[in-house]
Amino acid sequence: MTDLTAPQLKADILRHLTYTLGKDAPHASRYDWRMALSFAIRDRIVEPWFASTRKTWETGHKRVYYLSMEFLIGRLLEDATINLGLRDLAEAAMGDLGQDFRAIVEDEPDAALGNGGLGRLAACFMESMATVGCPAYGYGIRYEHGLFRQRFEQGRQVEAPEDWLTQRHPWEFERPEAAYTIGFKGHLETRAGREVWVPGETVLAEAYDTPVIGWQGKWANTLRLWSAKSTTLFDLDRFNRGDYAAAAEPEALARTLSRVLYPDDTTYQGKELRLKQEFFLTSAALQDILRRFTAGGHALRDLPKHVAIQMNDTHPAIAGPELIRLLVDDHGMEFSDAMETARACLGYTNHTLLPEALERWATYTFGNILPRHMQIVERIDGWHRETYPSRPHWVGIVKHHEVRMGELAVIMSHKVNGVSALHSDLVKKNLFSELEALHPRIVNQTNGVTPRRWLKMCNRPLAGLITETLGDGWESDLDRLRGLEPHVGDKGFLKAFGAAKRQNKVALAGWIKDHCGVSVSADALFDVQVKRVHEYKRQLLNILDTIARYHDIRQNPGATWVPRVKIFGGKAAPGYAVAKEIIHLINDVAQVVNNDPVVGDRLKVVYPENYNVSLAERLIPAADLSEQISTAGKEASGTGNMKFMMNGAPTIGTLDGANVEILQEVGAENFFLFGLTAEEVGPRRANPDHARDAILASQSLQDVLQMIAEGRFSPEDPGRYHQLVHRVWHHDYFLVASDFEAYRTAQAEVDRAYADQARWLKMAALNTARSGFFSSDRTIRGYMKDIWNVTSAL
Ligand code: 7GP
Numbered sequence: 137m138t139d140l141t142a143p144q145l146k147a148d149i150l151r152h153l154t155y156t157l158g159k160d161a162p163h164a165s166r167y168d169w170r171m172a173l174s175f176a177i178r179d180r181i182v183e184p185w186f187a188s189t190r191k192t193w194e195t196g197h198k199r200v201y202y203l204s205m206e207f208l209i210g211r212l213l214e215d216a217t218i219n220l221g222l223r224d225l226a227e228a229a230m231g232d233l234g235q236d237f238r239a240i241v242e243d244e245p246d247a248a249l250g251n252g253g254l255g256r257l258a259a260c261f262m263e264s265m266a267t268v269g270c271p272a273y274g275y276g277i278r279y280e281h282g283l284f285r286q287r288f289e290q291g292r293q294v295e296a297p298e299d300w301l302t303q304r305h306p307w308e309f310e311r312p313e314a315a316y317t318i319g320f321k322g323h324l325e326t327r328a329g330r331e332v333w334v335p336g337e338t339v340l341a342e343a344y345d346t347p348v349i350g351w352q353g354k355w356a357n358t359l360r361l362w363s364a365k366s367t368t369l370f371d372l373d374r375f376n377r378g379d380y381a382a383a384a385e386p387e388a389l390a391r392t393l394s395r396v397l398y399p400d401d402t403t404y405q406g407k408e409l410r411l412k413q414e415f416f417l418t419s420a421a422l423q424d425i426l427r428r429f430t431a432g433g434h435a436l437r438d439l440p441k442h443v444a445i446q447m448n449d450t451h452p453a454i455a456g457p458e459l460i461r462l463l464v465d466d467h468g469m470e471f472s473d474a475m476e477t478a479r480a481c482l483g484y485t486n487h488t489l490l491p492e493a494l495e496r497w498a499t500y501t502f503g504n505i506l507p508r509h510m511q512i513v514e515r516i517d518g519w520h521r522e523t524y525p526s527r528p529h530w531v532g533i534v535k536h537h538e539v540r541m542g543e544l545a546v547i548m549s550h551k552v553n554g555v556s557a558l559h560s561d562l563v564k565k566n567l568f569s570e571l572e573a574l575h576p577r578i579v580n581q582t583n584g585v586t587p588r589r590w591l592k593m594c595n596r597p598l599a600g601l602i603t604e605t606l607g608d609g610w611e612s613d614l615d616r617l618r619g620l621e622p623h624v625g626d627k628g629f630l631k632a633f634g635a636a637k638r639q640n641k642v643a644l645a646g647w648i649k650d651h652c653g654v655s656v657s658a659d660a661l662f663d664v665q666v667k668r669v670h671e672y673k674r675q676l677l678n679i680l681d682t683i684a685r686y687h688d689i690r691q692n693p694g695a696t697w698v699p700r701v702k703i704f705g706g707k708a709a710p711g712y713a714v715a716k717e718i719i720h721l722i723n724d725v726a727q728v729v730n731n732d733p734v735v736g737d738r739l740k741v742v743y744p745e746n747y748n749v750s751l752a753e754r755l756i757p758a759a760d761l762s763e764q765i766s767t768a769g770k771e772a773s774g775t776g777n778m779k780f781m782m783n784g785a786p787t788i789g790t791l792d793g794a795n796v797e798i799l800q801e802v803g804a805e806n807f808f809l810f811g812l813t814a815e816e817v818g819p820r821r822a823n824p825d826h827a828r829d830a831i832l833a834s835q836s837l838q839d840v841l842q843m844i845a846e847g848r849f850s851p852e853d854p855g856r857y858h859q860l861v862h863r864v865w866h867h868d869y870f871l872v873a874s875d876f877e878a879y880r881t882a883q884a885e886v887d888r889a890y891a892d893q894a895r896w897l898k899m900a901a902l903n904t905a906r907s908g909f910f911s912s913d914r915t916i917r918g919y920m921k922d923i924w925n926v927t928s929a930l
Pocket of ligand 1: 251252253254255257401402449487488493555583771772773774775793
């Protein structure tokens with residue numbers, strides 16, 4: 137922690153405004169002030185950052201390398217001030233300078249270098265590794281355009297490019313000296329009895345480093361993002377001939393590699409550019425790792441003693457063959473030694489069981505782009521066949537002219553992990569059961585989230601109450617939240633807890649009024665489902681229930697209703713037609729419900745555009761109810777579910793992913809459980825009439841489907857949802873119909889619980905009190921012990 141004073145910080149800000157930005161105060165814009173503040177704060181990170189690096193070098197401490205195609209970081213300014221203990225000082229200093237700290241903070245664009253859960257997890261992990269003092273590097277791609285911006289036009293999702301880098305990104309340091317050549321395509325030659333790869337294309341990977349500071353500034357790690365540059369800068373010949381566009385072509389072509397983030401989360405597309413991006417990240421990272429390692433003067437056989445490499449899903453699974461290639465082709469190691477060395481370093485985290493998300497590359501594409509790696513993959517497959525002669529014939533990496541990245545990642549890793557207890561179990565039993573039987577290596581590491589961002593920063597009223605009640609220090613020892621339990625019987629505490637929630641709700645209501653044009657009452661139950669839009673996550677189930685509620689209110693407006701605000705947020709992959717239809721339906725329902733005078737405050741539906749990390753920070757602290765309603769067996773873990781719990785929102789949910797563990801921690805009386813279990817899902821689906829039976833058994837569901845089919849929510853286009861309704865009747869793979877009645881019953885129970893505010897507040901407070909397990913510090917300690925074999929350097 138720093139002992140900076142307000143006048144010093146002010147002086148730093150003004151110095152940066154003058155000498156870094158070249159502005160004087162009277163003419164500085166909000167952007168200028170934000171830059172000046174960011175640079176002043178960044179200055180405070182540099183010292184601990186250097187100190188951490190120095191210490192790691194001096195002690196020869198083992199390092200962790202986290203390879204991920206996504207880092208969904210969000211904003212950094214406020215987070216950095218919080219971890220440095222400078223937040224209030226920064227607010228005061230800016231106030232003195234006539235600037236509104238909140239406005240400055242919100243001027244920062246989100247670094248949206250990820251799609252959803254997998255990318256956000258990587259960002260939480262970076263913060264937690266810095267907090268617990270695990271020496272680590274994150275490696276990713278510095279996409280010029282992060283995840284697209286979402287807008288609604290007449291209720292339809294429209295995508296616009298995101299351009300966070302058009303402004304200066306004050307947190308990074310460009311490292312032109314740290315650049316590596318990455319090859320693609322070309323051919324193989326035999327020279328002196330060795331296979332040599334002669335790439336047909338090359339690009340340069342240039343590093344940009346962002347320091348990641350942990351809680352209280354005790355340790356800092358590096359997030360190193362690669363940007364693609366051309367190896368041949370400019371075609372001067374062509375330029376001189378006047379062909380300016382062609383002259384710039386090499387540069388433009390190379391840059392496409394780090395131009396855009398693929399916006400699909402759970403479907404795999406098989407696009408050549410994607411494979412190139414994956415190799416670009418992985419090769420640059422591994423070259424950098426080996427350079428750093430050999431600079432330390434160690435023998436390559438000792439790599440696993442000093443280096444742990446984690447593959448965040450299969451996206452960087454080319455790391456296995458690439459590490460072998462570098463060790464064998466560049467460093468002269470024997471294949472079998474290289475194989476052993478690579479496996480001892482590598483770990484693989486699986487994030488999904490959805491078959492459509494499992495990466496498989498046509499051997500044609502793979503061999504064309506990475507001919508040497510194709511050869512190495514065949515060799516690995518051969519090695520595996522020989523090592524396990526008993527292996528069933530269908531098990532292996534190359535099958536039916538495809539390279540299966542999951543199998544490759546498992547075979548190349550000493551440890552494989554799932555992300556919740558249930559998910560790891562299913563990975564073991566279903567996804568990789570044969571490989572696991574040959575060589576057990578699957579372990580569980582239940583996901584977590586950083587409580588610094590997801591409680592301390594985003595929920596000041598609640599964080600303040602916790603500190604008042606428990607004192608300092610819970611932020612890095614989240615199990616201490618259990619200390620709130622004895623207070624839950626105390627009326628005064630519950631009142632304060634309720635007041636904190638209400639303050640967040642009032643703030644959100646104001647924001648909704650300004651941004652969505654809908655008036656909502658802070659007395660209503662805020663029921664929130666925010667996440668990527670996907671059929672398995674079942675936003676459809678939620679909106680069907682909303683329509684049923686609407687229908688009932690219209691039938692019987694005089695009954696006592698617990699007022700609800702249904703809040704949705706999330707993006708659909710641009711090519712995912714069904715998901716986009718669901719978004720459209722939600723917006724259409726919102727139009728009708730919000731403008732129906734019979735309904736009034738009893739029900740409102742809001743769907744703010746462009747859900748992202750910053751919007752999550754606004755919505756989650758104001759939520760009363762957390763919607764985690766995926767078809768059991770489909771959500772690997774979920775991490776939003778943990779954020780809601782921490783912020784005192786009980787869950788309505790299925791027995792899926794980490795919901796199972798949330799239920800276990802919080803107790804059944806504080807969780808609204810419903811629906812088929814993972815074990816029941818298969819048999820249910822096997823009944824060809826499952827949806828029809830469920831619909832015929834539910835008058836309410838029949839009414840709802842009828843209303844949609846009649847065009848009640850799309851009067852100008854009554855046929856708009858015929859297909860969607862048809863799907864529910866005939867192709868209800870995710871069992872929306874089968875779980876509908878159970879969901880409604882659970883929602884009715886929610887109403888009853890909420891109507892008794894004393895009961896509700898107690899449930900909410902217990903959710904916070906029992907959320908300590910879901911700190912990503914706990915998760916990271918688990919990886920360090922069970923997978924990376926690395927200790928804290930603190
Ligand atoms: C997600 C899972 O869907 C989610 O359940 C989990 O909490 C999160 O990873 C972190 O483990 N998966 C992805 O975001 C994803 O892109 C495809 O998966 C590989």
